[in-house]
Structures are given as C-alpha cells and as structure tokens.
Amino acid sequence: MKRFSLTRMAAGFAIGGAVLLSGCASTHQTLYYWGDYQHQVYGHFAKEKSPEEQIAKLEAGLEKARASGKRVPPGYNAHLGILFALSEHADQMLKYFEAEKKLYPESTAYIDFLLRKFENDKKGAGNAI
C-alpha cells in the first residue's frame, strides 16, 4: 500500500519536474516538423556524421513531415542542399536550394547569391558553396 503510493508520488514528481523544466512553455503545438534536424546539424558541425548519414535521416524526415501535414523548419532544405554539394550532387543541391526558396521566400537573396557563386566557381574550379 505504502509502496504503491510512493511510486505514484514519484510519478507525480516526474511530471511536476518536467513542467518546471519546460518553464513557461504551456502545452504547445510546434509550428514545424523538426524530426532529427538540429541533432543532424550538430553532428554535421561536430563532424560526427557523414553527409550520407545525414541525408538518409533528413530525407526520411521529409516523408514524415509530409505525413504530419507540417512544414519542415527554416534551413532544413538548405542544409540538405549543402550536404548534396559536399557529396558533389549538383542537381540534388539545386533541387533543395530551390525548395528552401519556395518554402521561405526570405531566403531568396541569399540562395541566389550562393547559386551565382556556384556558377562562377564552376567556370573556375572552386568549391560548390
């Protein structure tokens, strides 16, 4: 009897603690489908994850986002673009850069800047980005 109550109290602690930790964030629906995005970005920066590994995870995430009816967050498609650039798939890179622009017109000037640079570098022999 007592053991049971203590277990329930422990559960109460856990919920209470979680509420406290999340601070003021009330029950809240996210605007975007995040999937594994930030985790992959960290792996990318830390050089712990190869472009291929990230691409597999993030493209799978795109499917799940579609199923969930939510958009992927800012930068998601652009990050896929850079991953394809690194693995030298220019066609896929362009596809995802365009997707970022279409989803978020705020990125237009920047993506166009990158694409101009890409075209120029193609004429020379430089990097893709």
Place this chain on the structure above:
Amino acid sequence: MPFDMFNVSAFKTALLVVLAAGLTTGCATQTKPYDYTAFKESRPASILVLPPINNSPDVAATYSLFSQVTYPLAESGYYVFPVTLVDETFRQNGLHNPPEMHEVSLKKLREIFGADSALYINIKQYGTSYVVVTSESRVTAEARLIDLRSEQVLWTGSATASSAEGRNSSGGLVGMLVQAIVSQILESSMNQSHQIAGITSSRLLSADMPNGILFGPYSPKYKTDGNARP
C-alpha cells in the same frame, strides 16, 4: 521513512502548492517592462544568427549552441538563416573564428544574406565543473538583435541553465524534484553541457519568455505580445 510523518493526500496537496508556487515565481517575475519600441518599429521577419563567440574554455561551445538556436527562433515565428550554410559562407570568405565573423559590417551582412536582422550571441559559461561530490553543467549566454536596415539594437537578453538547478533553491522540495529529473536526463546522455545548452537556447530565444524577443510573422501570436500598452 521521512514520508511517514505525512498523510499521503495531505502530502500531495502540499506538493501541488509548492509546485504551483514554483511555476508562478518562475514565470511571473517581470519587474520592469521591457522597452519594445524599436522592435515594434522594425518588425523583422528574418534573423541571421552568427556563430556564437565562445568565452568558455570548452571549444565545443560555439557549435553546440549554434546547432540549437533555430528551434526557439523559428517556433517564435521567424525565418532563421540555415546555420550550416551561414557558417560555410563565412569560412569560404576566409573568416574562421566567430570573433572575426562578428566584425563583418552590417551593410555587408545585409548585402550577402538579405536578412532583416542579425543576432549576435556571446557564450559566457559552458561546461561542467566538479565541486567535491557533485558536478554541475552550466551554460550562460547573452544575445543582441540588430536591425540590418536601420542598424538599431532591437533587443538584448541573457539566459542561463544548469544541471544543478534547484539543488539549493528555497523550499528544497521543488529543488529535489528538478534535480531528480535533470539527473535522469543527464544519465541518459554522454554530453551534459550540450543538453543544457538546448535549455539555455530556449530560454534565451523563445518569444514567450519574460522580456524575450517578440513573436515573428510565422507565429499565430504575431503582434499579440510585448506590453499591450506601448
């Protein structure tokens, strides 16, 4: 058994009261209303976050935090420039350290990125310190949002998060609860400071925090916040 002195339901009630008190003090401490005049005049739609400057001894700090800034800002309603691409662009232009990147002129940033605003972050603390029997992972950061069109400061803020949160808090009970939860989270993770950095990022850059940034255009709460009477 310390619990023996309590009747269980009385204990639960007490617990609820303590938790509610914790929540109230946690959210409602707004001493002086923040001046959002410049922010409201600017209403940026997009934010270029520069790789944070790291003032801590842990070299992992910059990219640990940088990889976790998109979530709170995007969920607050802003377009956030793709962090990996932004970092690569600086590097391709010969800038390899955040302090150099932060020196780039606002005009140049506006030209390349076409962003409405730029967010400069300084990491004050990042890492784990070991004190006698316990260890603490703490991440503290400051941020400054600048309008790239008018070059005005729109907002500044700071936040901290720690794995030892609540350990010494008044009341003791709430502290124990939080500590138990945090320890649980941390036990399941090799990288304590990185997890804590995620909490710091959310506290620093979420629009629903006291004195935080305002909601952006993609949020359903756009233009509903920031001191009803301007």
